Amino acid sequence: MTGAQIVLECLKKEGVSVVFGYPGATIAPFYDALVCDGTIKHVLVRQEQNAGHAASGYSRASGEVGVCCTTSGPGATNLITALATAYMDSIPMVALTGQVRSDLLGRDVFQEADITGACEPFTKHSYLATDTQELPTIIKEAFHIAATGRPGPVLIDLPQDTLEREFKGEFVYPDSVDIIGYKPRTAGHSLQIKRAIEAISKAECPVICAGGGVVSAKSRRELLKFAEKLDIPVVSTLMGVGMMPTEHPLYMGMLGTHGIYSANYAIHHADLVILCGARVGDRAMSKPDQIAKKATIIHIDIDPAEIGKNMKADIPIVGDIRNVLKNLIEKTDELKHEAWVNDLRKRKADHTPVFTSIKGQVDPRNFMRTLSEIVSRHSKAILVADVGENQIWSANNFAFRGGRFLTSGGLGTMGYSLGAAMGAKIAKPARQVIAVCGDGSFQMMMCELATLKQHDVAVKVVIMENNRLGMVRELQDKLYGGRYSGVMLDGSPDFVKLVQAYGIPAEAVGDDDEVEGAIERMLKSSEPYVLVCKVAADIPSRQED
Amino acid sequence: MxxxxxxxxxxxxxxxxxxxxxxxxxxxxxxxxxxxxxxxxxxxxxxxxxxxxxxxxxxxxxxxxxxxxxxxxxxLKEGAYIARELTMVKVSCNAKQRAEMMNLADIMHARIIDVTATSLTLELTDTTARTETFISLLRPFGIKELVRTGISAIELGVNTTKK
Structure with a gap:
């Protein structure tokens, strides 16, 4: 067997059924092995970055490690944004990149790029696999590292000769890995858990802040049970949206600069904050010291480096959130915080704005509310939001009832949604997968319409068309005296016609009254489908301005 | 710090x-x-x-x-380890200055590792603080080249940093 065949066999052993990628000369041996073997499906994207986002979307929807592959040089460098996106959001994935022959490394030959060097800040780990004999160990380790501890992307750079060389001896895939310096801790420290229980029992106004770590640890159920048993209100970061049902009486919404009043009130008036897999990013908590001054902080995270990085923790618990929450649920008695919860609920109800429809325009916030109403009748949908105003409208107005919310929370990568939605739909074909984007982000990734068509991936795409880069425009209104600089999207095409040119059905809506019917038609479609919403230019991202 | x-x-x-x-x-x-x-x-x-x-x-x-x-x-905890660095300095030094330089090297426990008619190269292995002193004493002679390894440290006593 050649190295390329070994790579393929290893992927099969890891249970990989689909690879998102784009071929080229150096990765060609692997592509040949793929087609000759035929067991792993290959999805040809139209630009490498989207292969990365697709692998990431696949990971997030399936809970398995997504895989993407590109060729060397520009193929690999195009992937960097997707790796950085996955790294910031702790998404497990394995990226395979072709590389020039190892005897040519460092000579700046055609399509050579030092991709392991370039991706150093954006990967959990990387390998430059110069020895064919080491491939099984490397691939086993890569999948293990990607999926365990704090998950993240792992890059394997494969020189062409590594793929072409014959593997000597019998192929045996290792059963286990032994990496001397990598033993993630999963159980929380019992003494800290004891201290946490004591702090919880004393608190009068506790609040749980759920971050992306709750998703990674697959601990949605434990979070709900923990909150309900101890009657503790929950707020979430952007990455934690969807983990608590939006309408749950204990859920106070997303916090932060683009969050809602009740969530921010809760975190600023709490006497105990339980951070669950939240890294206290600046958009979630711009002044963590102020919060920490008033409240005792319990910080639960699998990554010890997150504890104390952005906020001082009084009770640090390093461990798998699911384990720790289970432990806490077992060891605590039921509690009641009626006055605190009722106060927050009243604040949430009082500050849930009604957005008056304006004739001849779609209000994107009303749209998201209607979409979630209709979707929840059909299935537990996966909503993929892009970056910009559309992301905030989605996070604050779509009511999650068991579905999932995927978005680029950390890096804020425009052009994320279509690739990620494609991966999610392939992972969960029975679910409705809806990508929401703006006309700016759509134009960064619209080449992927062809991929949806070619591979018959029935992603539903909603474009919030307002002919401007809305989020930057808001910034320019607030901080730059309304001097709009480089935010107008004049020159954009007629999106319906464009989409139809790909043979994909599309329609446009221009009034709140038309929205319901259009959503029904979109969701009924068994093909990919694009719905263009003509939204007003001046609708802000924040719920209350 | x-x-x-x-x-x-x-x-x-x-x-x-x-x-x-x-x-x-x-x-x-x-x-x-x-x-x-x-x-x-x-x-x-x-x-x-x-x-x-x-x-x-x-x-x-x-x-x-x-x-x-x-x-x-x-x-490493302050006071619980020993740290040393190796320094090599090439200084301007004519025959007249040589004795003074040898005296200085002797005081500082430095070694002379190379000599020419107009220069002298010294080697010192010591703490960062003493290295600084050494360099400042040599400066008046005219330092032509200075090479420092940076410190290596080891814990005091029987303790070791192991896997």
């Missing part, structure tokens, strides 16, 4: 750049970094000196621990 961190890493291709890159991009200044293989040829040891506050050094330690090739990280 200056902290001395000792790090055991797998002796692999690219590990040094992983470590130094990580510290730099997290916004910390490396004062010195010395690396060499240990008693086990598969493992290298780095001695890193960083200048930062207490929270900073905690972050450096935790972030270094996250690197897959990192085996062990330890921030």
């Amino acid at each position: 200056r902290y001395t961190i000792t790090v055991l890493v797998q002796n692999h291709y690219g590990v040094l750049s992983k470590v130094s890159g990580l510290i730099a991009r997290r916004g910390f200044n490396i004062e010195s970094l010395a690396v060499g293989v240990t008693e086990n040829p598969d493992i290298s040891r780095m001695t890193i000196v960083v200048d930062c506050d207490e929270n900073g050094v905690e972050q450096v330690e935790k972030q270094l621990n996250k690197l897959i090739p990192t085996i062990k990280v330890r921030v």
